[in-house]
Amino acid sequence: MTNTPAQPVSAGVDAVVPFAVEALDVRGRVINMGPVLNSMLARHQYPAPVNKLLSEAIVLTAMLGSTLKFEGRLTLQAQSDGAVSMLVVDFNAPDGLRAMAQFNTEKVAEVSAKEGFKPDDLLGKGHLAFTIDQGVHTSRYQGIVVLDGTTLEEAAHEYFQKSEQIPTLVRLGVAEMLTKADEGGADHSWLAGGIMVQFLPQSEDRIKQADIHPGDAPEGHEAHPLSEDDAWVEARSLVETVKDDELIDPNLSVEGLLYRLFHERGASVYTAQPMADKCSCSQEKISTMMQNFSEADKTEMKAEGLVHIKCDFCSKDYELNANEVFKD
Incomplete structure (x- = not known):
C-alpha cells in the first residue's frame, strides 16, 4: 500500500x-x-x-x-x-x-x-x-x-x-x-x-446503479435490473x-x-x-437571534432587564441586557 x-x-x-x-x-x-x-x-x-x-x-x-x-x-x-x-x-x-x-x-x-x-x-x-x-x-x-x-x-x-x-x-x-x-x-x-x-x-x-425501491409505484411494478x-x-x-x-x-x-x-x-x-x-455560538449571534422574538416577548424581557440564554450545543451561558439588545 x-x-x-x-x-x-x-x-x-x-x-x-x-x-x-x-x-x-x-x-x-x-x-x-x-x-x-x-x-x-x-x-x-x-x-x-x-x-x-x-x-x-x-x-x-x-x-x-x-x-x-x-x-x-x-x-x-x-x-x-x-x-x-x-x-x-x-x-x-x-x-x-x-x-x-x-x-x-x-x-x-x-x-x-x-x-x-x-x-x-x-x-x-x-x-x-x-x-x-x-x-x-x-x-x-x-x-x-x-x-x-x-x-x-x-x-x-x-x-x-x-x-x-x-x-x-x-x-x-x-x-x-x-x-x-x-x-x-x-x-x-x-x-x-x-x-x-x-x-x-x-x-x-x-x-450507473440499480434503481431504488419503487415505493408507492403501482402493483406489479419492478425496479429495472442493472x-x-x-x-x-x-x-x-x-x-x-x-x-x-x-x-x-x-x-x-x-x-x-x-x-x-x-x-x-x-x-x-x-x-x-x-x-x-468547536461551537460557533457568540454573544453577537445570540443578540441577532433574539431580534426574531415577538414584540410581546421583547417587552417582557426588557421589563426583566437581564436575560440568561444557554447554548444548546456547548452549554455556554450568556447574560444579556435586553434593554441594550432591543434598544431603538
Missing part, C-alpha cells in the same frame, strides 16, 4: 483521513474518534443510548463535512416522532464540530430496554436533512431523506443515490468503554469510527466486511484497516484533517 504522504499511526484519531484506491476508481474517508467525541458528549450528560446514536451522527457528519472544498457549513438534522425528536450535528469548515439532541427520557428507556435494540430505533417516523451552506453569495443546498425505520447508514446511502447520484457505502461503529476509576466505580468514555467509500470513475456510464460495475462491486463487498470493532479498535490504525481491505489493489492515504470540538 502506498501512503502519500506518510502518516503516523494515530493519523485517524479525531481526524478524517482521505484515501484512494485507484485500481477500483474509489475515493473514501475513514475516521476514529475519541477525545473530541467525549468532549462533545460529556457536557450534555445524555443517556447512553442517545450518546450512541449521536456519536454515529457525529462521525457521519465529520466524514461528509470534510469533503467540503470551501469555507462553509454542513448540517445533519433529524426530526422524528420517536424517542429522539431532534438530532443536530453541525460541521463548520475546516474542522469545527458541535452536536445536540432532544429526547423523551421515558421513551428512550422504554425503547432501549427492548431485545435487539439498535440506536437507530430511537428515531421514529420523520425526516433527515443534509444541508450545505456555502455562505451568503451562494444558494443553500438541502437533501432530505424520509425516516421510517431507517438507519443513519441507510439514510446516507439514499442521500447520495438521490441527490448526488454517486455510488456510496458508509459503515459506522460506536462503543461505550468502561474503565476502573481511581476512587472506585467505573469511568465511561466513547469510541466511534466510520468509513465511507465512493465510486468515481471517469466514465459516467460506469457509475448490472453494476465490477470495480464498484468489489470495493463495496470489501468494505461490507468491516466489523464494528474494527472501526473503534484503538490498536488498529487507519493504515492497518485500509491495508486489510485493499492490500491486493493498493491504496493511497492522504493528509489527515483533524476535527475539533
